[in-house]
Amino acid sequence: MILVPITYRGGVYRHSEIIDLIEDLGGYIIQKHMIAQEVVLQCFVPKDDVELIRAIGKPLAGEVTDSPLVGTEIAVVSMSLEIHHLPHPSCDIAEYVRRLGAKSNMVGMARGVGKRIAGLNDEERDIINEHDIAVYLLGNFETCIEHKMPVLLRGIEVPVVVCGGPDKEVLQRIVEPKVEGYVGNVGRFMHRTKESEELTKLDEIIAEITRVLSKRREALAKDPLSVSPARLMDVIREQVPAILTVTSPTPLTVQMSGLRVKLPYDTYAEVLRKIEIEDGIKIGDIADIEPSRMRDYIIVRVRPFSETNTVI
Amino acid sequence: MQAIEYFEVECTEKLGGEYYRQIANDVLLDHNLLRVIHKIHVYIDPKVPIFVAVGVLRKVTTLVKVGDIANVNPQEGKLTLAISDETWLAPMLKIFWDRFGKEHVDQPDRFTVILYGVTAGAREIEEIAIADPSKALYKDLVYALRCICPEGFRVRSENYGAEKFSFVASEDTLTDAGMALLREKFALMGETP
Known part of the structure; x- marks a missing residue:
């Protein structure tokens, strides 16, 4: 059964029927948002049943759209958390990927700024490596980007998309070591992204992220995971009642090959x-159950079939 | 509003320069500084690296008076003020309360203030000074230039005078060559430091 990520958007009225339907079909609900009279469900559903959900949702004013970023956790890496980089463009991009279903976390570096002085510490490196993909938001100058990227990419094992002021071709030429994705002409700016060409740029970033993630999915499909992280999420939700008391918006954050469990490691790892x-x-x-560098959370990394010889 | 007479951003990287022109424009606009800056020249060379901003300030407008933000209409036993600009409404009310007492000042809606039983005439009320915008100007200017400057350039030499300002920043120790750039950039605007 191939599960595809979708977003269902509809009225609150009788939305429980849609939830039941998705669960009965063998799908998983990753996130549920109730916004006034609207409900948004980000879920994985069997590919063959998307049309069925669309048909049943139609009388309830429901709308089903493809959301390739559902079930991914993205690190938006900002060179600092100062006014120079926040709220634009870092927050604009983090919020935009969130709208399309991803769980985005912003990583503000302690010393990401400058040319000679830029650096990446072990905590930042480990936190970035806990995500499915990292989106680096750089500045406007070629010289600085060229000079500091080898340092900022040291030890990073996840795919990286680099966004910067110079043109895409220039970024492809100057960034060393080479990364998986490049988006040019999105450097540092001090205004909100609201013009149509700026929104097109945000779409371009999404397209690049989606392309890189698809490649990662293809690679994962060659050696499938022993269990789907979405299923693991359901199992933990059923068997660990403490997760229901966590007030974080996503107590269980699904990733492409794992899960972040927002419970203390010392108490719950063995459980x-x-x-x-x-x-x-x-x-x-x-799966490997490890302490996360993010607070005292737990990170669950599902092992592939080749290591466990099991697929459930 | 008077526009900036001279606004140049010079950079060794063409595209980077265009972005920084936009950044400088956004920041100055956000901080309402376009009306006080007469000339500004920004120079950036990321290879050195150095950032220079030099400029000339306009004579800052005098005190804001009640007459600048409101029309004072004398009526029988009261004075009605029709507010046209809310920016300075709070300090104006505070001054009225201190001077006339709260029982004589009423604000029935957002754009109307009524003074009851005050002895002062309309002309006298119009002349009351309520704020001095130049006090916040330098604070805003310092903040704005630090915002425009690339964040990594943390070694700074700043000078804010009554008419002119200069700002040099770099990642490394500032040298005489960097300071000489100041004079050069002032000369481009036809000014001396």
């Missing part, structure tokens, strides 16, 4: 390891 998924297979057998 998670012992949870049975199916037929005596426990989470600890098919």
Whole structure:
């Protein structure tokens, strides 16, 4: 069964029927937002049943759209958290990817600014590596980008999309080591993105992120995960009641090959390891449960089939 | 509003210069500084690296008076003020309360203030000074130039005078060559430091 990421947007009235339908079809709801009279469901559903959900949702004023970023956690890496880089463009981009279903976290570097003085510390590196993809938002000068990128990319293992002021071709030429995606003409600016060409640029960033993530999905498909992170999310939600008391908007954040569990590692790591998924297979057998560098959260990394010889 | 007479952003990288022109424009506009800056020249060379901003200020307008933001209409036993610009409404009310007492000042809606039983005439009320915009000007100017300047350029030499200002910043220690650029850029505007 191939699961595809979609967003369902409809009225609150009878929306529980849609939730039941998705669950009955074997899909997973990643996030549910209730905004006034509207409900937004970000979910994974079987590919063959998308039309069925669309047909059943239609009388309820429901709308189904493809959301390739659902189920991904994106690090938006800002060179600092000063007024120079915030709220534009960092927040504009972080908010835009969130609208399309991704869970975005902003990583503000301690010393990302400048040319000679730029640096990346171990905490920043580890936090970026906990995401599915990192979007680096750089400045406007070629010289600075060329000079500091080798330092800022040191130890980064996740795919990176670089956004900067120079043209895309220039970025492709100057950024060393080479990264997976480039978006040019989006450097530092001090106004809100509201003009049509600026919004087109945001769409270009999304397209680049989607392209890079699709390549990652293809790579993952060659050696499938032992269990889908979305399924793991459902299992944890059912068997660890403490997760229901977490006030964070996404207590369980689904990633492409894992899950972030927003519970303290010391107390809950062992509990998670012992949870049975199916037929005596426990989470600890098919996934690595590690402490996250983000607060005291837990990061669950699902191992691939080639390591566990199990797919459930 | 008077526009800036001279506004140049010079950069060794063409595209970077265009972006910085936009940034400078946005920041000055956001801080309402376009009306006080007469000339400004920005020079950036990321290779050195150095950032220079030099400029000439306009004579800052005098005190803001009640007559500048409101029409004072004398009526029987009261004076009605029709507010045209809310910016200075709060300091104006504070001054009225201190001077006439709260029982004599009423604000029935957002754009109307009524003074009851005050002895002062309309002309006298119009002449009351309510704010001095030049006090906040230098604070805004310092903040704006630091905003425009690339963030990594943390070694700064700033000079804000009554008529002219200069700002040099770099990542490295500032040298005499950097300071000499100041005179050169002032000369481009036809000014001396």
